[in-house]
Amino acid sequence: MDISTLCIHGADNNTHNTGAVSVPIYQSATFAHLDVGKSTGYDYSRLQNPTREYLEKVMANLEQGTDALAFSTGMAAITALMELFSIGDHIIASGDLYGGTVRLFEHISRKNGLKFDYINTSDLDAVRGLIHPDTKAIYIESPTNPMMQVTDITAVCEIAKTFGLLVIVDNTFLTPYYQQPLVLGADIVVHSGTKYLSGHNDTLAGFLVTKNEDLSERLRFIYKTTGACLSPFDSWLLIRGIKTLAVRMDRQQENAVKLANWLTTQKKVNKVFYIGLPDHPDYAVSTKQASGFGSMISFEVDSETTAIQLLERLQLVLFAESLGGVETLITYPMLQTHADVPMEERLERGINDCLLRLSVGLENADDLIADFEQALN
CATH class of the missing domain: 3.90.1150.10 (Aspartate Aminotransferase, domain 1)
Incomplete structure (x- = not known):
């Protein structure tokens, strides 16, 4: 199916039986159980909500991943992402990053024991030269914000695979309509859903997308524990925005x-x-x-x-x-x-x-x- 069609019909709308074309907004914080040990599949909206679940399936399909997590903001998504790492872990990052990401890395993540080196990640030799035993990931923006530098994602992924590193790509500028980092070999894709995915300057959102089951499980645990999930109404706004993305x-x-x-x-x-x-x-x-x-x-x-x-x-x-x-x-x-x-x-x-x-x-x-x-x- 062409991606422009996926933007409109990106997931099965089986959350209801009314025939409504627009996905309903399930504005509920909690869900009643059918019986002891029996559930509808929904318990509490911090864990999952039918409206957000539909949006996440759309995003996973657009990025050709298996799971997507919708956050309250792009920065909330990156903050949760950093919880994959432990004290002493080293991350190589694109030198030209969005200032909010730099602020998080330098003032929050460093305080929590993570280490960062910034480099033009289009310079593959420079990337290799920064890898050492504590290195766990390469974090890329491509194109970068604001200098529009482009990294060869496939080449970086090949380097990362040799050393057992994660590759994380912020795909906000191009969106899955123009670029699909998971297909190019990346492990996790980051989005500020506030931007092109929403498309109307009327809501905040963020996403993490992966096709790795282990990463999905770990991120879901972080997600439900830290709690920065996207609300049902904002999820609906993103669903509506993505329909016209192409x-x-x-x-x-x-x-x-x-x-x-x-x-x-x-x-x-x-x-x-x-x-x-x-x-x-x-x-x-x-x-x-x-x-x-x-x-x-x-x-x-x-x-x-x-x-x-x-x-x-x-x-x-x-x-x-x-x-x-x-x-x-x-x-x-x-x-x-x-x-x-x-x-x-x-x-x-x-x-x-x-x-x-x-x-x-x-x-x-x-x-x-x-x-x-x-x-x-």
């Missing part, structure tokens, strides 16, 4: 290609970081492992003054800290997504006061270009 991603990518190419022609724009541009250094890797480029663009303007001018003058494009919704959003990473990353580290990664990140939405592309033109000039 058409949204295609239109947003179409807009992003037009806008990225236009930005490359502007005198006040020094660099454009978009993996769909043929001159992007990771373009070949992208075309090998993904079926699309997505709609995330970062670009560097000629001065801080120009950056501020853009943020203040844009009218259609909204200055906001998120991505993946139907509205086009522009973000200033140094003040928003990466504000908690030390300045020296930010600058080393290219996150300076001239860098802006753009999540391209569903508006008419010519209207977006016209908005940028008036703001720049």
